[in-house]
Amino acid sequence: MNKAVLLGTFWVVTLGVAFYFGFLSRDPIAPEYQEMLYEQLMEEAEERERLKKERMEEEEVAAIHGMSIPDSAGYGQAGAIQLDFQNIELENQNKEPLTGERIREILGPALVSSDLVGRNAVIADMLSRLTPENALHALNVFENTPSSYHTDNNYRLFLHAWAKVDGASALAYIMDNPDAHRVEGGHVWAMSGWTASDPQAAYDFVTSREKKDYGLYHGLVKGWGRIDLDGAHEFVATIKDKNLRGRMTDVIG
Structure with missing residues (x-):
């Protein structure tokens, strides 16, 4: 069991890092946010594996007591938003400041997306073009988004950029x-x-x-x-x- 979890963790992290660097080669992001995005991606991969391991342990305990627990694959699927970040216009070439409307357009969906690599990349791009004026629009989106592990991490990056x-x-x-x-x-x-x-x-x-x-x-x-x-x-x-x-x-x- 432990060996399987370890291999699973290695596979997920490897895939995530490869996906991460693949995205960076497509659309360059400021070096500072590349580093922060990488650290956040690694933390989130570790957190997902920790939760997966806890779930497996719960299922083992439940099996011992003759209980039936639904397949964990079904959890969190209802209403989940997949962010198609490949088709989002990131406009990295000129690095012009984003309008408040554009920030609300991309940040709101990103913060509730289950596509962690995509949401982080979109948010990192937004942060690299933050200004004193449009930062208030981003702040308003964060204020009106329910707190979660990933959203709180994104908010810390926003505070740094602001x-x-x-x-x-x-x-x-x-x-x-x-x-x-x-x-x-x-x-x-x-x-x-x-x-x-x-x-x-x-x-x-x-x-x-x-x-x-x-x-x-x-x-x-x-x-x-x-x-x-x-x-x-x-x-x-x-x-x-x-x-x-x-x-x-x-x-x-």
Whole structure:
């Protein structure tokens, strides 16, 4: 059983990665989002196999107790949306900003699609053309989409991209809006994005806050390390709080 699960996991991951790189060769995406998309694809493949294994274990227990459980292949099929991303016009050549209408057109269906490779590719393309103006349209779509494992991952990527083009607005939304759509670690991703595009403004925001926020420092150091690893190390070395310094040292390795 364990050997079969292991082989199944390897096959799924291999297929997903091959499909992923095949798509990238067809429509180039910004390198930063290629890396994030790859990491997300691998995490989702592992999560699918974990759930599959749990389901198989449940069926074995049920069989022992003489219970009958429907075939898991039927679950999640009703109403599932398959995203035909091969026929979606990604318009990568000119990389012009998307209109709010276009964002609603592609993001809404993508977030509820069961085609994980397709949805991630469409979303990554959208994020690479985000602006301070059209980001609010994307935010509205996320706010009105039910939370799920995959959607929350996509939202974290959105927060990172939004903060890269308008860090002040993204962080004000997350930190100061009581009705903000939140996910675990969202502020970390946003701060990382802001630091990557405007490190001085991000640094001032984090260090000027009355109360230390480990998540904000985490995002600051993570984003700083992407653009200036030596500078990030020097900053961490100057942190007086031993506990905070130790945690940030772990962040940059």
